[in-house]
Amino acid sequence: MQKYEPNSKTRKNAHIGSIEDYKKLYEHSINNPEDFWAEQAERITWFKKWDKIWEWDFNKANITWFEGAKLNACYNCVDRHVDAGYGAKTALIWEGNNPDETRNYNYNELLEKVQLTANALKNLGVGKGDRVCIYMQMIPELAIAVLACARIGAVHSVVFGAFAPDSLEARINDSECKVLITQDTGVRGTKNDIPMKSNADIAVKKTPSIENILVVKRTGSPIEMVEGRDVWWHNALASSDAECAPEEMDAEDPLFILYTSGSTGKPKGVMHTTGGYMVYTSTTHHYIFDYHPDEIYWCTADIGWITGHSYIIYGPMANRAVTMMFEGVPNYPDFGRFWEIIEKHKVNKFYTAPTALRALMKEGDKWPNKYNLDSLKILGTVGEPIKEPEWLWYHNIIGKEKCPIVDTWWQTETGGILITPLPGVTTTKPGSATLPFFGIIPELLDDEGNVLEGNEVEGNLAMQRPWPGMMRTVYGDHQRFFETYFEKFPGKYFSGDGCKRDEDGYYWITGRVDDVIIVSGHNLGTAEIEGSIGGHPSVAEAAVVGYPHEIKGNSIYAFVTLRTGHEITEDTRTEIIKRVRADIGPHASPEKIQFTEGLPKTRSGKIMRRILRNIASDNIDDLGDISTLADPSVVSSLVDERI
């Protein structure tokens, strides 16, 4: 395998100048973690410093960082830059779905809008600790709403704008949000009337905690406004006071909740707190994107996911970056859109997902070749393993062989990047996330929890110690936090991923080892999809697995048994797909549905997904041990009838 040496031009100016410097600082971070994190915490402005750097007990899933400290996340992202004289500098560049729509906010303007919004929320009775649900497309008001919540100490829960009303409802109810912020309708690609407000209306029929809906006018399409409950954003801001002092928050006060799919049951409300998260996102953004003042930084993620929280808003803005936000999609109006935007805004740092690269690579080099991509300095990827072909395309065609690629491994739960190359520092190998970030001790464990020492080993990826940005609990269910991440391997944080360490000590993520499927970089729980399919009146039982897909990384394969007397018709198939789209969202709909008489179960009734995964992936020569099945004969018909 070819290795790619760090680029000397990047190195000259980089925050970390060599692999030796990385190793030195890494050792320091591991041997003197309290000193290291106290030093990094200097990049945050604290109203009061901490009493204690960290305290943790993985056996109880208790973790605190910077206990006793006071700060405000919004103040750190906005006010202090204005105070330091950078008010006229660009903070946010928004690129609309249609190429002629661009809006820029400098830090003065952002501060003005955020304060008005914060006061508008206060006028609706939102205070410190209250939960606010944000259900929007990628418009500037989404970032403003997030920062406004942080300003007043309200806990935001952003729900990705493609989620269906039922999913929105479940998320609002789980954390009992008081206010919902949405928009009239949304535009994305060729869709120009995505029903945001009307989806919200359906959801709030069954969310007793919602008192008001704040509605941004994006398209002007007609929507219903309920008197006394629904408030236009522009009206609310027009009658708000201009000044709103940032709330002094404890380091361990919740900053936000973000729902992620679990391997069982309902989605988990991943809860992040304030101090550690701000230190971790700003530190990682600084080093991993080697961010320097005035550089144009663009992360293409949606703010509905953790990548948008940590690396569009909090990390970059704490570092006074020029951060970009894009409303559209990579193939609208054509497959050159990303590259056109890079040329237009002279983007320096670009962070996207392997699935987008695969989709764009397929369309040929002519699209990127139409544009001037000389401004690019560093390229990043996140969300799923990147394979060699798209890595090479990214390196050669987009980066013109001069831009280091940072393949960043992390999770909603980790809050920030844990395993990654550093640009100009780390020799890269296509497909490897390479080495741990400062303070991180990855461990590979066998299924019994034994630590696999040395190189050339493969096992379950766990972390030996906490880091400041990690989640603190599952909202309302600390026991579930413990059981999901700390029970299987006592004393460690278990990621749910498999991983190997190669001869150079480099980490290679091999994918999920639990019942989570990563589709186009979106985290989906099999249980949630199975629940939705199982709600169809003809369905007796469903089992959902992932299988490799050329563009999406993985796609969804559903094995479905029908109730006795119910016939399989084309309608059943369409209805099932419709149901999943309506219950969860289009991103969760199964690509393949195989109707079957029976599912492979153990004598205790547990579905053996390993077998189904092999069938779905066409690995039929080695299905694995089927002797523990209650009825091994179901396997042969499953194999014969596979799609």
Ligand code: WT7
């Ligand atoms: C899962 C977490 C982190 C933000 C986006 C996804 C997979 C993530 C990589 C990578 C291989 C990766 C893992 C992880 N993943 N980054 N660089 N290489 N796999 O957040 O939805 O919480 O999903 O995404 O399987 O566990 P998420």
